[in-house]
Amino acid sequence: MGTVTKALELLNLFTKGRPLIGLSDLARLADLNKATCYRLISELCDFGLVEQIGTAREYRLGPAVLRLSALREAQVPTREAAMPVLQALAQKTGETAHLSLLMGSELHTLGFAYSTGHMTRVTMEDAEVLPFHATSSGLVVLAFQPEAFRETVLAQPIPRLTGRTETAPQALRARLAEVRGQGFAESRGAFQAEVHSIAVPLFDALGRCTGAVAVAALASRMSEDQRRLIRFALASAGSEITSLWGGTLPADIATLWRLAA
Amino acid sequence: MGTVTKALELLNLFTKGRPLIGLSDLARLADLNKATCYRLISELCDFGLVEQIGTAREYRLGPAVLRLSALREAQVPTREAAMPVLQALAQKTGETAHLSLLMGSELHTLGFAYSTGHMTRVTMEDAEVLPFHATSSGLVVLAFQPEAFRETVLAQPIPRLTGRTETAPQALRARLAEVRGQGFAESRGAFQAEVHSIAVPLFDALGRCTGAVAVAALASRMSEDQRRLIRFALASAGSEITSLWGGTLPADIATLWRLAA
DNA sequence: AACCATCGGTTCAAATAATAAACCGACAAG
DNA sequence: CTTGTCGGTTTATTATTTGAACCGATGGTT
Structure with missing residues (x-):
């Protein structure tokens, strides 16, 4: 594994639940020698991707990510373009809408919108990882990936998250084929027990599926x-x-969606 | 220089004006061997910080920056917290307000707000680099940096950008001392000929100056x-x-600002 | 106070990963 | 058909990274 990849993986250790990490912890989490880890994090620090704060000298993500993100959005307004659609979707359905993007080999939440219609709602966090096998977004994105990628994912451990999580690779393969035939995916409490969700895939200019948009509702409200x-x-x-992303919907998906409507 | 730094510097080559870069160009711009450059950019690509698009196989910033930025803002709402203040500032003054942040050794625009008061206005771009010697933001940030940093910047080439750009290091040193004594900085057409601007420094929790907020106006409107x-x-x-950033204003600055008011 | 564990950070020989130059097939212009 | 460029690959050589031991500081325990 290259040095750069090792350094970048340090960035992935910072999460919502663990925003501050000290040097020793960082080395343990990344399974790196402390000296190595120090050199890597120092380089990230110099660049501003992470910064060091307070008396405990812990590290956290730095301001450079904001600059890069501003540049990216200026060129490709991925998030900005999708947010209004997401808000309209939440309003129209009365439930929580969210957008996820395939980044490397993980599916991450990129944004969400709540409806004002109900007192109870499914809450979301930005930048969280969605499991492929247990969420509607995960299933639909996985369904439209090249077979090699699908098999790589299915070859990894598949944790049971609720009583209704499907964990058998063979059953999941069948499920994915079904999703491809429908043009959307549904999860009934496979990720969080009370939450049902439905997702459709999103495509880039080359017709590759790069993300999903989904609606998550409390199970009790999910009538036919x-x-x-x-x-x-x-x-x-x-x-x-x-279309806002400049992508092209594969013809068969367009047909499936027209039929469903 | 470490491998990681080299890789990260590739990211800095992507700008508003040059959002797409091919492999050979990238190698030339970064002054790297093509093979080296390929390895580095590939690792950035695998992580999603960069993505490759189209038939020309050019590279551009990738979606991972959005995820990191969402995480960072969730922890430290730097931009989000400052934007409303910026908008109010633009409204109150009738001119363009902007926010810049010191990242590594460069000062970058992080956000801006326009006033609705005039038909003409100073326009801004996100994520652009501001020269230390020719902008009010640059001067004020530089003035409040440790001397070592100031001298490093002054030791670099100082381009003349307009007829009113001060380029003599000695004169700039005097200017910076004056700025420290005033608690704000002013630029009269030193960056763009018709633009006058005034800036004040921003401080973090340790009292270090990490950025600036400025108002830029057309010279013709800048009365006493x-x-x-x-x-x-x-x-x-x-x-x-x-204060929103959890920073602390140095006592002398607070005094200077009170006196000015 | 003495002890012990841990912290962030540093050192240096040994090991490993990065590098430069040459090369590849594909494409485009002349 | 030559010439130049493109993105990408290969290889021996080289320089960087690595790991273990070590620092001084800090903070809890006995």
């Missing part, structure tokens, strides 16, 4: 009528975001 | 009254942002 409404709204949001 | 108004609004915005 509501399901239909959500699927319809999702199909429309999915084509809109794909 | 307007100057006073802007200085007053800036002092208030400066303390507000510093």
Whole structure:
């Protein structure tokens, strides 16, 4: 593994739940020698991707990420373009809408929007990792990846997250084939027990699936009528975001979505 | 220089004006061997910090920067916290307000707000580099850096950008001392000929100056009254942002700003 | 106070990973 | 058909990275 990759993996150790990390912890978490870790994190620090704060000298993500993000959004307004669609989707369905993007080999939440319609709602966090096998977004993105990628994911440990999580690779393969045939995916409490969600895939200019948009609702509110409404709204949001991104919807998906409507 | 730093410097080559770069260009710009450059950019690509697009296989900043930025803002809402203050500042002064942050050894624009008061305005770009010697933000940030940093900057080539750009290191040193004595800095057409601007420093929790907030106006509108108004609004915005960031205003600055008001 | 563990950071010989130059096939212009 | 460029690959050589031991500082325990 290259030195650069090792350094970048240090960045992945910073999460919502663990925003500050000391040098020794960092070395342990990354399974690196302390000296190595120190050199790497120092270089990240010099660049501003991480910064060191306080008396405990802990590290956290630095301001340079903001600058890079501003540049990226100026060129490719991925998040900015999708957010209004997401908000409209949340409003139309009365539930929580969220957007996720495939980054490397992980699916990350990039943004979400709440509805003002109900007192209870599914809450989300930005920048969290979504498991491929247990979320509607994960399933739908995985379903539309090249087979090699699918098998790599299925070859990894598949944790049971709730009583309704499917963990058998063979069953998941069948599930993914079904998703490809439908043009959307559904999760019924496989990630969090009370949450049902439906997701549709998003595509880039080369027709590759690079993310998903989903609606997550409390299980108790997910009637058959509501399901239909959500699927319809999702199909429309999915084509809109794909088009805003300059992507192209594969012809078969467009057909599937038209039929569903 | 470490391998990681070399890789990260590749990221700095992507700018507003040059968002897409091919492998050979990248190697030339970074002054790296093509093979070296390929390895480095590939690792950045694998991580998602950079992505490769189109038929020409050019590279651009990738989606991972969005995720990191979302994490950072969740922990330290630098930009998000400052933007409302910036908007109020633009409204109050009738001119363009902007925020810049010291990242590594460069000062970058992090955000800006326009006033709706005039038909003409100073326009800004996100994520652009501000020269230390020719902008009010640059001068004020440089003035409050440790001497070693100041001298490093002054030792570098100092380009003349307009007819009114001061380029003599000795004169700049005197200018910086004056800025320290005033608690704010002013640029009269030293960056762009028709633009006058005034800036105040921002401080972190350890009392280090990490950025600046500035108001940029067309020279023709910069009367003595307007100057006073802007200085007053800036002092208030400066303390507000510093405090929102959890920073502490050095006592002497607080005094200077009180006197000016 | 003495002890012990841990912290962030440093040192230096030994091991490993990065590098430069040459090369590849593909493409485009002349 | 030559010439130059592109993105990408290969290889022996070289320089960087690495690991273990070591610092002084800090803070809790006996």
